Structure formats: structure tokens, C-alpha cells
Amino acid sequence: MKKNYILLIFTLATFLSQAQYSSYDAGRWSLGLNVGGSFQQADVSNDFFGLGYGATLEYHLFRKRYSYFGVSLRGRYLNTRTYGQDYTLYSGLISNDAINGVNSSTVDYSNSPIFLNNKTLVNEFSLEIMLKWNKWYQEKGILFYLYLGGGGTEFETSTNQLDAFGNVYDYSVIDINAGKNSILNQIETLNDGSYESALINKDAKTFVFTPTVGLGLGFRVVPGVDIALEHKISFPQTDFYDGQKNVATSSFIKDVYHYTSLGFIFTIVRNNFKENSETYIPTVIPTPTVTPTPITTTSTYTLKKPEITIVKPTINSYNYPDCSIEIVAKIESVVSKNDIEFFHNGQKILPQYFTYNSPEFKANVSLKEGVNTFMITAKNTSASTTKEFTFTCKDENYITICHNKSNGQKEVISIKSSEWEMHQAHGDTKGKCPEEKKMITICHNVPGQSGVTQTIDIPESEWLIHKSHGDIMGKCYTVPKKQISICLDNKTLTINESEWFSYQSQGATLGACPQIKMQTEQK
CATH class of the missing domain: 2.60.40.10 (Immunoglobulins)
Known part of the structure; x- marks a missing residue:
């Protein structure tokens, strides 16, 4: 497949090179050299720009001096690379045998936390049709164009999932509750940046058809030399560009890579355009000679306005x-x-x-x-x-803090950064206040003590659990306990009626103890 694409490009180039000798009304050849950076839009998030370079060979199909638009055909070679690094844990099925234990049982992230990453090397061969704003270029030297094309992309993807000793990374040490930048910094500290494992998916092609689209803006430096800033988007027809197929899709747009470049365009073959001989030469009309009348003026010096x-x-x-x-x-x-x-x-x-x-x-x-x-x-x-x-x-930067009010409540306020130490000394904390749980009062059945209840406060979110155990909303209703008098060891006691059986076993009798009157014998 790769050979077919290359053969197609060179066949068209040969045809166009022969065409320039058969018509002087056709265009001319230009060679472009460029350098730039690439990034990816794929299942794995882009990490940073990868360096790229390339060359173009352009043939001007239609370009008249006074026409608004021009059309060109351009062949392109691009060599670049992109880098990806996710900052969220991957929880799906790992499709690549290099890291799912198939190729090696010691390299298996199937049941372990993993943050996906990739480095993809790209060689792209494409053919593009260009629409140029010719009148701007001819009159003002401004180069602006749009293009659409397609070709083939050969790519090679690798990943960094083993340390210097060939062991898998322990991603469990990453604090996944931290912010994006903090997580990426932790991953960068853990990884060695070697991209040692080739991500070769079974039955997946490494040379695929790739439609392209882009635009360019530049200007003429000197006749025959232009400089242009260009952005190109490539749509490789594969979902394995980043080495991992997260979600199966039949969409035309799967993984995408971008290339932004700065380049020079050189005219390498000029033709003798017929249009050059069609330059309009206006008829010369004699101007009548008029003898001017001398005017005498007095010179005065006036200061310029400040x-x-x-x-x-x-x-x-x-x-x-x-x-x-x-x-x-x-x-x-x-x-x-x-x-x-x-x-x-x-x-x-x-x-x-x-x-x-x-x-x-x-x-x-x-x-x-x-x-x-x-x-x-x-x-x-x-x-x-x-x-x-x-x-x-x-004014200086403001920060948001959780402020302790004098009544014990908390509120979110913004203060100057210079005031933070004073607030910190009073127990305030940075950031928004944690959301306080709404509390409710219930009558709770004490486990293991039948009939015993107590009034407690619980978070509202826990009410359904307590309700299923027979608890009721609101405070417990206290029933006054009935009390009785008993006699124990010749002492009258008042006790709760429920305690009677306990005292009865000790020999107590119901009711108050009888009063014994002492009589004094008189002689």
C-alpha cells in the first residue's frame, strides 16, 4: 500500500514536469522547506509539541497576473512526532499486547492502575490541491492559500510504561485527587521518559490513508523567495495512532495530528509566460506647453505643531x-x-x-x-x-479563604494575600469552606437494649438507614415512670415500678414499713 501511494505521487509529478514544456501558459515549479511542531488529538491527551520538518514540491496549474485566484498542485513529505500523556486513570480494556500481559506476563497493567502515554513517529506522503489569492500576491506580495489533499501516513508508536529495570510503574502512588498539573508533575517524576515499549496492535496497519486540510499565510521576501506560516490537520484512518483503542468508532475522524510550520518557498523553474507580453501600454497624448507666470512670494518661517x-x-x-x-x-x-x-x-x-x-x-x-x-x-x-x-x-492579588466567624459559623471571603498570615493565625483555611452536613434530630432505638431510646442528631443523608431500623423523626417522648414505695430492712424506699422484682428478690415488701410506737412502762 505504501509503495502504491509513493508511485502515485511520482507519476503525477512526472506528468506535470512534462506539461511545463508543452505549454508556456502553464505555471512554474516551487520548492518549499519547512520546520515546525506537531501535536495530537487522540484518545490519549496531548503532552507537548514534537519537532517536525518537511519539504514540498509545487506546480502552478493556473496563475494569471490579473486573476483573483490561482490553483496549484503540491506534493509533500513530512517527518514529525507527537507525544501524549493522560492525567486520568485508564479503566477500560487494554487493547495492546505490549502492556496487557500477552507478550510478557511481567508487563501486565490489566488489573493495575495505569496512565496511558505515547510517542508516535510520523512519515507522511501526500498530494494537495491549493487555492491561492493570486491578486493579493501580485499586487501586495501577500501570500494566502487554502489546500485540501490526501496521501499515506507511516507511523510507529511506543510507550513509556517500564522503569530502568524493566519493571512496571507503581501508579498507585499518584494522588489522583490533586489537580491536573500536579498529577502530570507526579507522573513526570515517576516516569523515566524512555518510551521503551513498542505498541504494536494485532492486525492493525502502520501505513494508512490520510486526508489533509490546511491554510497558509506569508509574504514575498524578494522576487522568487517567499516565507509562509502554515497549519495542517491530518486525519489518519486509524484509531491506533496513539497505540490504544479506547472506544470503537466508525467515524471518519478518529485520531488526528496537527503540524504548524514556518517555511521558505523558492521558485526553481521559471517559464516564459505569455501574460508577460500582454502588458498594457497606454497611448501617449502630447501635453500642451504652457508658459508659467512668475509669482513673487515672501518667505515666512512657521514653527511646526508640537x-x-x-x-x-x-x-x-x-x-x-x-x-x-x-x-x-x-x-x-x-x-x-x-x-x-x-x-x-x-x-x-x-x-x-x-x-x-x-x-x-x-x-x-x-x-x-x-x-x-x-x-x-x-x-x-x-x-x-x-x-x-x-x-x-x-491591587495585590486576592485569595479565597474559609473564615471562622465570632458566632462559630464559617463563611467564604476574599482577602488580600498580605492579610493571609493574620487570618491563618485565627484558624482560617485557604479555599472554600467544606460543605456542612445538614443535621436532623431523631429518636434512636439503642441496639441491644429493648425499649430503650435516646435522642440523637445525625446527618440528613443517614436518615433512611435509621428509619429502616425503626427510628422516628424528632426527639424521644419521655413517659414519666411510675414509682412505688417498698419496705426493705425496715426502711421505706421509693423506686420505679419496673425495679420492683429486683428488690422483691432481696426480701422487700410493698408499701411503707409499719411504724412501731415505743410505750414506756409507768410504775
Whole structure:
């Protein structure tokens, strides 16, 4: 298949090379050399740009000097690479035998956490039809074009899933609850960057048909040499470009790779265009000779109107406390600083606070918080000029914290970063307050103690569990316990009725103890 694509490209190139000798109305040949970077849009997220380079051979099918558009046919070779690195754990079926234990039982991530990654080397051969805005190029030297094409992509994919000793990585040490950047940094620290394992999928092709589309923008440097910035999108007809097939798809667009480049385009074969001989030469009309009448004028010198140009600063926004700046302006056609007025936020600045050494004006100012307006007025005997401009001093960065209020409640507030230490000392924390659980009061049946209940507070989310155990909403209703009097060891006691059997076993009797009256015998 690869040989067929290459043969097709060279057959077309040979046909076009013969065509240029049979017609002087056709175009000319151009050679392009480019270098740039590539990135991927695939099942595995893009990691960073890969370096690429390429060459193009273009034949101008249609390009007339006065036509709005031109059409070209271009062959391309591209050598590049892309890198991918996921920051979420992969939980699907691992399709590649290199890492699922099929090729080696010691390299098996089937039941282990894994973050997928890939490096894909690309060799692309394609043929493109180009639509150019010819009139812009002929009149202004601006090169703009769109193109559509197709060809073949030969790719080789590898992955970095083994350490320097050939062992699989222990991805369980990665804190998956951290942010994206933190997770990627942890993975980078764990991996050695070797991409040692070739990802060869069973029955998957490594040379596939690849449609392409793109655009370019550039300009003519000198006749015969152009420079162009170009972006190309390639659609290889495979879902194994990144080495892993996550979700089966019959879509035309599966894995995609992009190539952004900067290149030079050289004219290598010129033709004798007939259009060059069609240049319009206007008829020369004789101009009648008129003898001018001498005019006597008196020369007077008039000063030019003052001109004000702000030279520094080149940025207009600053962050507190770095809001002290030097303003430098170029003021022409004035004599001294007495001809200059300088205002800051509507207030006139005295001349001793700025300098003027023709044509340079300088002033050191401290910006106030917010937008600061400035105005420079320069005047001479002929006219005056006013220049208005602004600079902004932004307050220091604000951070969001969870603040402990005096009533024990918490609230989310924003504070200046310089105030953080004071809030931290009072127990405040950075970030938003954790969501407080809504509590409800229930009457809970104490496990293992029949008939015994107690009033407790629980999170609302746990209510259904308690309800299934017979608990009820609200506080427990306390029934006053019936009490009785008993006599034990000649002492009258008041106890709960439910405790009677316990005291009865100790010899107690119901009711109060009988009172014994002591009688004194009289003699």
C-alpha cells in the first residue's frame, strides 16, 4: 500500500514536469522547506509539541497576473512526532499486547492502575490541491492559500510504561485527587521518559490513508523567495495512532495530528509566460506647453505643531506594590520645559518634578490604585498639542479563604494575600469552606437494649438507614415512670415500678414499713 501511494505521487509529478514544456501558459515549479511542531488529538491527551520538518514540491496549474485566484498542485513529505500523556486513570480494556500481559506476563497493567502515554513517529506522503489569492500576491506580495489533499501516513508508536529495570510503574502512588498539573508533575517524576515499549496492535496497519486540510499565510521576501506560516490537520484512518483503542468508532475522524510550520518557498523553474507580453501600454497624448507666470512670494518661517510620542512604559498595567514608573516621551518643536504642562489625575505637576532635554521628557510617578489618567500639553508660538494616556495600578492579588466567624459559623471571603498570615493565625483555611452536613434530630432505638431510646442528631443523608431500623423523626417522648414505695430492712424506699422484682428478690415488701410506737412502762 505504501509503495502504491509513493508511485502515485511520482507519476503525477512526472506528468506535470512534462506539461511545463508543452505549454508556456502553464505555471512554474516551487520548492518549499519547512520546520515546525506537531501535536495530537487522540484518545490519549496531548503532552507537548514534537519537532517536525518537511519539504514540498509545487506546480502552478493556473496563475494569471490579473486573476483573483490561482490553483496549484503540491506534493509533500513530512517527518514529525507527537507525544501524549493522560492525567486520568485508564479503566477500560487494554487493547495492546505490549502492556496487557500477552507478550510478557511481567508487563501486565490489566488489573493495575495505569496512565496511558505515547510517542508516535510520523512519515507522511501526500498530494494537495491549493487555492491561492493570486491578486493579493501580485499586487501586495501577500501570500494566502487554502489546500485540501490526501496521501499515506507511516507511523510507529511506543510507550513509556517500564522503569530502568524493566519493571512496571507503581501508579498507585499518584494522588489522583490533586489537580491536573500536579498529577502530570507526579507522573513526570515517576516516569523515566524512555518510551521503551513498542505498541504494536494485532492486525492493525502502520501505513494508512490520510486526508489533509490546511491554510497558509506569508509574504514575498524578494522576487522568487517567499516565507509562509502554515497549519495542517491530518486525519489518519486509524484509531491506533496513539497505540490504544479506547472506544470503537466508525467515524471518519478518529485520531488526528496537527503540524504548524514556518517555511521558505523558492521558485526553481521559471517559464516564459505569455501574460508577460500582454502588458498594457497606454497611448501617449502630447501635453500642451504652457508658459508659467512668475509669482513673487515672501518667505515666512512657521514653527511646526508640537508632536508628542510616548516612549516608555510600553505596558499600561501594573500590580501593587510595584506601581512606581518612569514616563518617557518624545516632545518635538518646543523650546523648554516651560512650554510643557504635565497632569496626573487632573492635578498639574510642577516643573521641578519632571525634566526636559530636547526632545526627551522624563517623569517619575507613583501610580494610585486603579486607573491613573495623564495628560501632557506642549505649545509653541504656532500651536499646542495635547496627549492623553492612562496606566493602571492593580491591587495585590486576592485569595479565597474559609473564615471562622465570632458566632462559630464559617463563611467564604476574599482577602488580600498580605492579610493571609493574620487570618491563618485565627484558624482560617485557604479555599472554600467544606460543605456542612445538614443535621436532623431523631429518636434512636439503642441496639441491644429493648425499649430503650435516646435522642440523637445525625446527618440528613443517614436518615433512611435509621428509619429502616425503626427510628422516628424528632426527639424521644419521655413517659414519666411510675414509682412505688417498698419496705426493705425496715426502711421505706421509693423506686420505679419496673425495679420492683429486683428488690422483691432481696426480701422487700410493698408499701411503707409499719411504724412501731415505743410505750414506756409507768410504775
